[in-house]
Amino acid sequence: MRNNSKPSTPQAAVYKVEQEQTLLPFLLQAISKSRNAVKGILSRGQVTVNGEPTTQHDKLLKAGDRVEIMTNLAAKNDSELSGLSIMYEDDAIIVIDKEAGLLSMAAKDKKEMTAFSELSAYVRKANRSNRVFIVHRLDRETSGVMLFAKTEEVKKMLQDNWEESVKERGYAALVEGKVRNETGEIISWLKETRTFKVYSNPTNNGGQKAITRYKRLQMGAQYSLLELRLETGRKNQIRVHMEEIGHPVAGDKKYGASTNPLKRLGLHAVKLTIIHPVTKEQHTFISDPPSSFYKKSK
Template sequence: MHKNQKNRREDSFLFTVNEEAELLPFLLDHMKKNSRNSIKSMLTRGQVTVNGRSVTKHNHQLLPGHKVEILANKAALNESKLTGLSIIYEDDAIIVIDKEASLLSMAAKDKNERTAFSEVSAYVRRQDPRQRVFIVHRLDRDTSGILLFARSEQVKVALQDHWDEVVKERVYTALVEGNVRKDSGTIKSWLKETRTYKVYSNPTDNGGQLAITHYKKIRSNRQYSLLEVKLQTGRKNQIRVHMEEIGHPVVGDKKYGSTVNPIKRLGLHATALTIVHPVTKEIMKFESQIPSSFINKSK
């Protein structure tokens, strides 16, 4: 058995290899408290060194006498430099983040403005200056929650070209105005965008894009309702437009009919994303906590 030697320093674990092995199985064997995904993330982030050199390849060959060190807080130090988001999951193919409201996904008019894309790009370049990331889908600036990035153009294309098959479920939480009477419902309409970038809805096909939104009431009071919203289609501003259409605009959404903003932000949060992993084909579900302000206002 390989033995865990005394830590070389407080923020690392040091192991000595006694027999030939590949790096990932070795780490899985020695770090049983950690999940396979968390260990893969450690490798991706460059937290693992062999004989003092950073190694990210899962199948790196270890030989007797090699020293394997895991830097426990290197990722935490790196992530602490992130502003407006946190990393939920990462591996060699994808990075999943939890974005705060008010942060653009990408492509700001002001090139110096921080975006989720610029933050994640800087994050991966701190590990390896040659690294790049590619945004796969977007959230509105004022919508918080789960956002997916690809670590190569090939993975980005694979995800975008097969988005409907890749995405098994997209769940949002919406805080809307008024007491929604129905416990659940489906909204189906066709959406078109005006020249002023406002999306409007039509009950019959007007040449726009078909949009289907399913909702379920979580709780409500006289002033507000908290809804779980599932997208069957993912159109621009779809939830916001559909909530306005049923007479319960998203809180804080002045563009689409809201007249109040007690939470000082848009009441829309991307809570869960379930996908087929583009490489492993494993079904993975990523979740983000519902903002406490949404829950408090709907009690």
């Protein structure tokens, strides 16, 4: 593989494929960026193969193929964002990778920077009338994949058909203690009190039914790393369910944690699989968990 030295335009770089391989590994070799950054470039449609745009990370490349990577205005604007990066964008939706510490949207302090305010400013650079709409939220200290709509109509389509639109939501959680079972399922009914804390009940108490499935990835002396899949999307569901099984999320004092090894909540939204509200195509967005999650659970 080699760079064809001069880009075909001032905002593109062209690479020639010298041996058969899939696209994502090729891009990781071609440009000096992190795996998540390269996935973002690919998801935003900045990559073409032989002149054809593609977002398919496992697309097979053959010797002689021509791969072009656009460094367009969207990429420039993305670099100016703080606390998040754009994983995918089209006329209907924006998918971001949110950092821990960034609010989804403002609560009390309207001046505080949020994912919503950052994206609002970003889309208005192209057109002052452009807007974004929150489809679902992540807690301030939870990082990872988050979905926004670009029109109120698209937001309504996604929220009104959430169970059909969202095929999978996956998380990684660093939890306290040794989780002995390799896999498990937690089913309970959740209710929120006036103090905004959610409580779990093993039987139907009129609350919302919540189902969380987990798989143990690593187990150390003090912490375990779990892969979690939500069958329902209730407020604080994972945090409540982890407390319920005696393994609260690290750093989650509100729901039973006594330690804070990461100086943040040990929860990361790894995977979101959706049916696109307009094209009806299935898209999967993946954000790798922070390396600290693995280090602390060894």
